[in-house]
Amino acid sequence: MTTPHPTADTPAYAPGHAASQTKHHEWRTAQNSAAHLLPHLDRLAQQTPHLKLLDVGAGSGTISASLAAHLLPHGGSVLATDISDAILSRAASHATSQNLPNITFQRASVYALPFPDGEFHVVHAHQVLCHLPDPAAAIREMLRVCAPGGVVALRESDMRMWCVWPEREALLKFHGLMVDTLVANGGQDKGGRRLVSWVLDAGAGSLGRGDVEAGFGTWCYSEEGDRRAWGEAMVERLRTGQMREKGIELGLTTEEGIEEMIKAWEGWIETDDATLGIMNGEVIVKKP
């Protein structure tokens, strides 16, 4: 039942990049997933002729592309990094399909960003720290490459802050399985509430509480189209994703358990009064 944990030296994206994992990620945009950053981005873009934004752990890159589109009229640009070449090439295809000339891609570990100190005006990471065994080390590196006067913007799910209606038993078990596999992979189940704490640790005295703005944002899946987008992604993930293999391997669930979860999500999609709420911690760090 022990499982190798990724460490600061051997970074990995434990959930993997199967289509089942990334499908729902592609629903994400700067508007629905980085709204806390946008007012700061606008403020900095107005002050900075060629603003440079680093998007760390960009994954399928839909938020990165959407940030690039936001910066295009201001002359700003985005560099999107990930540890996986495969997902970066998918992200690049997406950017091409959006006709975005101001975004580039580069493989990099968040623990060792291959950039000089203060290189970027904005450094952004979305749902990245929750997969890492040492989130404060990653934030320290993001702070290093951020220019004084710039901002580091973080958003992380608080995986325990998840509520579903109706509360079918198989859906509650699904939530338990999701949290347990994340933790078994060395991830963080309470990222949302811990963001401020990680940031102050990472700052190691160079940041005061006044340099950090904290809040929470949510995702809600309740209208039919949103239920379908979420539910179908979860069904695919249960059919083919890492959650199934890992969950069975760790003895957290069984083939039958997985089949029940699939049926429960399929039923949930068709349920008119179904709702799913997820809460994310959001932090803006103003680098002194």
Next chain:
Amino acid sequence: MTTPHPTADTPAYAPGHAASQTKHHEWRTAQNSAAHLLPHLDRLAQQTPHLKLLDVGAGSGTISASLAAHLLPHGGSVLATDISDAILSRAASHATSQNLPNITFQRASVYALPFPDGEFHVVHAHQVLCHLPDPAAAIREMLRVCAPGGVVALRESDMRMWCVWPEREALLKFHGLMVDTLVANGGQDKGGRRLVSWVLDAGAGSLGRGDVEAGFGTWCYSEEGDRRAWGEAMVERLRTGQMREKGIELGLTTEEGIEEMIKAWEGWIETDDATLGIMNGEVIVKKP
């Protein structure tokens, strides 16, 4: 260990209106607690020369006053109701202190609103349903007094969706006590996730899912001033409020347990990386 539950026939605000209960409520405004309503309110106020808004279960009335201030330039007005004359007179004093000529107050039960069908363009309730044994009956009554084309706006905590950092044991126990006393008083601990379901029940076929917009909003207490506002209100509530009496009466806690919770909140206020997140369900019902 049994306790009389309020019913649809004998409404009561179980937490009571001691200063310790209402102090934190006064932090609330339309901006931080009814943001989901404001775009609809602006749209309706532009169409409607003398818009009438009913605020149900207004309590200390700071949200009501803030809605009245918002409507003042448009010629709209607010009628704020509550089941307690005492709290309404406090709400009226607050409105007077704000120089608001367009708000009036009237005692009323949410289960039997003393108004004709379709009397109001907007009907609003904030953290009211979670105290009721029959939320759908209350929503049915709010729908009745709402004019066709108007909106019913609801916002309810999902009391289980509460996360605190650092996770001191006494703070987790406090959360458990808060939820348990609410439920023991006949309240609803999962209001946020159930709002859509209650609304469709209340509509009894007259509402389709397309008439209901659903989302979630949050409160975050993390910056020093917000930590102090929340923490001091919780300490006061533990010292003198209904939670202490009820918790001890029901055997949910002890005098010593309460004292530990007080110490834990006092320490939390002084903790630089402390954070509290709370998630609220938000619904806009467009009355057909």
